[in-house]
Structures are given as C-alpha cells and as structure tokens.
Amino acid sequence: MTAMLKRSLTEDAQDVFRAIALIELGARMQVLESELTLSRDRMIRLYREVKGVSPPKGMLPFSADWYMTWLANIHASLFYNTYLFLKNEARCSHLDALTKGYRLYLEHCRHSETEPVLDLTRAWTLVRFFDADILQLTPCCRCGGKFVAHKHDLQQNVVCGACQPPSRAGKTKKAAAAAKQEVPTIAEAA
Ligand SMILES: [Zn+2]
Structure with a gap:
C-alpha cells in the first residue's frame, strides 16, 4: 500500500x-x-x-507503409503538422499535443465533411515512427506543405498527395483539397 x-x-x-x-x-x-x-x-x-465494453485484445497491426497510401498520407500529414505546431510552438507536452491535435484533426474532418481516416491509435503510432526516425516530413515542391514520407525518401522535387491525387480518386478529391487548405496554414504558423 x-x-x-x-x-x-x-x-x-x-x-x-x-x-x-x-x-x-x-x-x-x-x-x-x-x-x-x-x-x-x-x-x-x-x-x-x-x-461500456472490454478493451480489444491483440497487437497493433500497423506498419509505417500504412501512412504512404494516398488518402492516409494526406490525413497523417494534416495531423502531424498540427501535432508539431502544438508541441513546438504552443509548447504542449507530447500527450497534450496528441489529444489536442487529434481533436483538431477530427474537427477539421467534420468541417470539411470528410470521414476521419486516422484513428487515435494510428495517430499515436505515427508520432512513434517519427520519434524512432522511421518517418520524416518532406516539403512539397508545389504547395510548400510538408507531408509524411519514409526517412530516406527523396527530399527534393517531390509532390504531395493533395497536389497530385491518383486518377481514380475523384470522389475524395474534395477531401484532399479540404485537407490541403489547412496544412500550409499550419506550416506557415510554425
Ligand atoms: Zn502539395
């Protein structure tokens, strides 16, 4: 005791x-x-x-590759830019930046009428991958926003998913445009 x-x-x-x-x-x-x-x-x-239920059992199934698919990458980039701003500029602790950043992310999805793609556990895993130097932020040569990429990927003359959606992504183009609006604002503020 x-x-x-x-x-x-x-x-x-x-x-x-x-x-x-x-x-x-x-x-x-x-x-x-x-x-x-x-x-x-x-x-x-x-x-x-x-x-009202027991926590789910089992391992976390995520790998860093999950964040590289087109839509997941846009959402992950939006969240991570917000997280970094809260941590570095607003001086939030890691945990506060995680919860506040995630709430802001959900709010942003609601405003732009987009389904959230990133759940809290994936957002948390994303931060862990950055801390472990597995991922990095890479500047997009078109919009100037920074997006999530593998650590050793090219850093120059690369274009983010919001600027270059895959041709079959018509339905979600609106979501990408909405997510993109926010990223440079945050990047500028930082
Ligand atoms: Zn871009």
Whole structure:
C-alpha cells in the first residue's frame, strides 16, 4: 500500500483524466500503457466504464507503409503538422499535443465533411515512427506543405498527395483539397 502512495493524489488524478480523454478519443490499451503510469487493472476498469465494453485484445497491426497510401498520407500529414505546431510552438507536452491535435484533426474532418481516416491509435503510432526516425516530413515542391514520407525518401522535387491525387480518386478529391487548405496554414504558423 505504501508504495502506491509515492505519487501524489494530484498526479494520480491527472493520469485518470488523461486516460479518460484518450479512451474517449479511441485509444487502445497499448497507448494507455505506454503513456500513463496507472496500473493495467485500473486502466481496464476505466476503459470498461467509459466505453461500456472490454478493451480489444491483440497487437497493433500497423506498419509505417500504412501512412504512404494516398488518402492516409494526406490525413497523417494534416495531423502531424498540427501535432508539431502544438508541441513546438504552443509548447504542449507530447500527450497534450496528441489529444489536442487529434481533436483538431477530427474537427477539421467534420468541417470539411470528410470521414476521419486516422484513428487515435494510428495517430499515436505515427508520432512513434517519427520519434524512432522511421518517418520524416518532406516539403512539397508545389504547395510548400510538408507531408509524411519514409526517412530516406527523396527530399527534393517531390509532390504531395493533395497536389497530385491518383486518377481514380475523384470522389475524395474534395477531401484532399479540404485537407490541403489547412496544412500550409499550419506550416506557415510554425
Ligand atoms: Zn502539395
């Protein structure tokens, strides 16, 4: 019991609030476990309370290649530019930048009447790939926005997915245009 009292009540309460916010946004257990210091049992109980169901089991299935498909790349780039702005310019902590950035991303999808492609766990995994130097931001030579790319991909004279949609992407062109509007604004602010 005494070991559990090492952390202050305030710190503990803050972690509970953070856990609730992450669960509401759709985080999987792996995200909670790596971001917060609450016991696994408590996080499972919080998860059940917030979601009304047990957390899904199993590994996170994502690879860095997922972010390279056309539409996922536009959404990932929008989220990551927002995340970086919040972290570097607005001086948010990693966790605040993740939750606030993800909420802004959802808001942006709602405004532009686009289905969100990136879930919270994928957004979190994206940040991990950047931290692990697996991904980088590459400037688009047409719009100047920065998009998500593999670490060793070309850095010059490359065009982002929003500027160069695949020919069969007609239906989602509107979504791309809407996402594109936002990216340079954020990039300029940064
Ligand atoms: Zn572009």
